Amino acid sequence: xxxxxxxxxxxxxxxxxxxxxxxxxxxxxxxxxxxxxxxxxxxxxxxxxxxxxxxxxxxxxxxxxxxxxxxxxxxxxxxxxxxxxxxxxxxxxxxxxxxxxxxxxxxxxxxxxxxx
Numbered sequence: 001x002x003x004x005x006x007x008x009x010x011x012x013x014x015x016x017x018x019x020x021x022x023x024x025x026x027x028x029x030x031x032x033x034x035x036x037x038x039x040x041x042x043x044x045x046x047x048x049x050x051x052x053x054x055x056x057x058x059x060x061x062x063x064x065x066x067x068x069x070x071x072x073x074x075x076x077x078x079x080x081x082x083x084x085x086x087x088x089x090x091x092x093x094x095x096x097x098x099x100x101x102x103x104x105x106x107x108x109x110x111x112x113x114x115x116x
Contacts, residue, residue, distance in 0.1 A: 011116040019109045023068055026105055030073040037074075037091055045091045050098045052085045054107060061110045068106050 037045065056062045066077035066085055075098075079086040092098040 008116055012113050015109055015113045015116060019068075019106070019113070022105055022109065023071075026072055030075075034073045034090070046093060047088065047090050048092050048095065048098070050087045050089055050092065050095045052087050052099055052102060054083050054085060056083075056107065056110055056114065058114060061114055065102075065106055065110055069102060 054062055054065060056065060062080060066080050069075050069077045069087055074090040076088045077085050078088055089098045
């Protein structure tokens, strides 16, 4: 019994480190994109509101996803109702583009952490 708890804790710790690394990479990329956007003339942005339906089951994981999104420059999570997050993206060509990026980069690791 204790061995299973230790293995689960270690798996979650490894996934947490991976999530932190991925967030740092996304943070650098988003900062560079925002700098390019602000420094270009004329400034051309395509702001939009995106409704993101998450597969995450725990309130903690959904809140962490919203925080990661909000901490990334150019995006902001404004509302969380059950499985739905309302996100404002400063520059997204389409809803699908914004959703795929969030799903692949953050939600996938958080799902693995829930399952571990």
